[in-house]
Amino acid sequence: MHPQIWVLFVGRLLSQLGSGFTLFYAPIVFVNQVGLSATQVGIGLGATAFSGIAGRIAGGWGSDRFGRKPVLILAALISALGCAGLAGSGDFVTFTLGNLVLGLGVGLYWPANEAAVADLTAPSQRQTAYALTRSADAVGLGLGVALGGILVGELFRWLFIIDGLTFVIFGLIVAVGLKEPVRQTTSQLQGMGQILRQDKTLQVYVVINTTFTFFLAQTNSALPLYLKNFVGTQGLSHVEITAFFTLFVLVTAALQIPVVRLSRPLGLIGTLQLSAWFWGAGFAGIALTGLLQLPAWLGLSLLAVATAAYLPTASTWVAQLAPWELRGTYLAVNSLCWSAGYLLGPPVGGWFLDLPRPTADGLWIFLVLLALAVGVQLSHLPETVR
Numbered sequence: 001m002h003p004q005i006w007v008l009f010v011g012r013l014l015s016q017l018g019s020g021f022t023l024f025y026a027p028i029v030f031v032n033q034v035g036l037s038a039t040q041v042g043i044g045l046g047a048t049a050f051s052g053i054a055g056r057i058a059g060g061w062g063s064d065r066f067g068r069k070p071v072l073i074l075a076a077l078i079s080a081l082g083c084a085g086l087a088g089s090g091d092f093v094t095f096t097l098g099n100l101v102l103g104l105g106v107g108l109y110w111p112a113n114e115a116a117v118a119d120l121t122a123p124s125q126r127q128t129a130y131a132l133t134r135s136a137d138a139v140g141l142g143l144g145v146a147l148g149g150i151l152v153g154e155l156f157r158w159l160f161i162i163d164g165l166t167f168v169i170f171g172l173i174v175a176v177g178l179k180e181p182v183r184q185t186t187s188q189l190q191g192m193g194q195i196l197r198q199d200k201t202l203q204v205y206v207v208i209n210t211t212f213t214f215f216l217a218q219t220n221s222a223l224p225l226y227l228k229n230f231v232g233t234q235g236l237s238h239v240e241i242t243a244f245f246t247l248f249v250l251v252t253a254a255l256q257i258p259v260v261r262l263s264r265p266l267g268l269i270g271t272l273q274l275s276a277w278f279w280g281a282g283f284a285g286i287a288l289t290g291l292l293q294l295p296a297w298l299g300l301s302l303l304a305v306a307t308a309a310y311l312p313t314a315s316t317w318v319a320q321l322a323p324w325e326l327r328g329t330y331l332a333v334n335s336l337c338w339s340a341g342y343l344l345g346p347p348v349g350g351w352f353l354d355l356p357r358p359t360a361d362g363l364w365i366f367l368v369l370l371a372l373a374v375g376v377q378l379s380h381l382p383e384t385v386r
Contacts, residue, residue, distance in 0.1 A: 002120040005129055007177040008113065013136040015076070015109075015170040019163060020144015020249070026086075027225045027350075028238075029156045036092055038225060042350025044096045045221055048103035049342035055107020056339055057192060060332020063112040064325070068119070069180045071112035076171030079105030083164030087157045098160075105167070107339065111332035116178075118319040118327055126319060127264075130312035131256040137311075138253030142246050149242030192329055202333060204381065205318055208272065209337035211374050212310050215279050217345025218367060219248075219303055223286065225353055230290050230360060240296075248300040255308035263309060268320075271313045273378040278306035280371035287364035 026045065030036045036044070055075075062071045082102025089095040114130075121129040148159055196202060224245065228235045236244075263271040285299025315334060322330030352363035 002129075004120050004179060005117065005132065007173065008116060008133055009136040011170045011173040011178075012113070012133055013140040014166050014173065015079075016137045016140030017144045017147075017166050019166075020141040020146075020148060025148050025156070025159060025224070027221055028228055028241075029159075030095060031225065032228070033156060034090060034095075036095065038350040038353045039347070040092050040350075041095075042221065042346040042348075044092065044099050045346040046343050047096045048099040048106070049339040049346075051100040051103035052107035052339040052342070053336060055104040055109075056111055056332045056335040057107075059108040059335070060111040060115075060192070060329040062108070063115050063328035063332075067180045068112045068116040068328070069174060069178055071108055072116070072174045072178070073171050075105050075107075075109035075112065076167045076174065077105070078108065080164040080167040080171075081105070083160045083167065087160035087164070103339075107335065110335035110338065111328050114315055114319070114331040114334065115328040117315075118322075118331070123320065127260050127268075127312050127316040128257060130315045130319075131260040131308075134308075134311040134315075135253040135256040138249045138256065138307075142249035142253060145242060145249060146246045149238055149246075192333060195326065195329060196333065199321065202318070202321055202330070205314075205321070206333065206337055208374065208378065209314050209318075209334060210340045211370065212272075212275065212279070212314065213338045213341025214345045214348075215283075215341075215367065215371065216307065216310075217342045218283075218349050218363070219307075221346040222349025222353060222363060225349075226286070226290065226360075226363075227296060229353070230357065231293075231296065236296070244296050244300055247297055248304050251301060251304040252307045255305060256312060259305065259308045260312055263313075268313050268317045269378055269381055271309050272317075273375050275306045275309035275313070276371050276375035276378060278302050278309065280368045280375065282306055283364045283367040283371060287361060287368070290361050290364070291358075 027038070027041050030041045030044070031038055055078075059071055059075065079102055082098055082100075082105055085094065085098030085101055089098050113133075117129050117133055118126060196206070224241055227241050227244070228238075260271075263274060266274060282299050282302035282305075285294060285302055286296070288294040289296045289299055315331070318330055318334040319327065349363060352366075353360050
């Protein structure tokens, strides 16, 4: 493995440490302590994805034109500014504005980061390298969730301050420790719209990856609020939710490389199909947690396997589709799928959770059916798409 991958590993761990402070607790904090509705919080979180669209387009183009390193440093600075805005927000407007700025920074970050991983690895190593860097994301999130549970009460604004500081540290690590990956360049860069029109396989990828990201958005935004407000007679405590989501992200981290190695005989599409089955089983487990008091860790463990199978595999698939001179742009399309999934996911989840039971529980049934449909569709993909 190229030693520069470990620089990205450390930087990603730190940036995701800060994200772990806020990602799982923002819905709980802004609904139960600030006083916003679940729908408003869903719209505010969706704004992150909306501005992330512009960031991802600019990040893909900029990383192909100017290099990965300058885009990563700019992304870290803008993300820190967005966190500062969230730390001072107290109403729907300021909450949404903070998320818009944060979304722009995160949007710039992902294409450049994923392209740097592809630049630094041979095709045979790529899926493992993505699994390694994704495990850094999961470890950082796990530590952030655990530490964030301490601050989620009256000190909740420190969650966003610390998040901003971790982005600054990430930027410094990239500036000092990352050498611009050696890559070929060209002055003839195609537009993203032209690429999507020409590459039919990429079109299929967009639909599938957006759906998986929609699943992940429900896990990160709707699920913590569901466990808090709908499970049992009084909902789970902050301590219990912290423990469950720490388990979720750490199990995801631990499974990244083993799942990649064990599923390699299935191929990339087969691994994504396996992920779809586990998404469906995990969402079914969450539904049973709300309806029959099944332990939440069962459903979360299944979702962790689904996430571990999905994350490195999707990035590897699109990196292998990409011509070398358009790698940043292709990985920007990959990242735009995340924008689309997170644009749709939190508002849909928030809308369901604003409804009375049993309709609110229907969110997980809907997700089970959608996961099964994706799994069936993946089995029918033609060989040219695989």
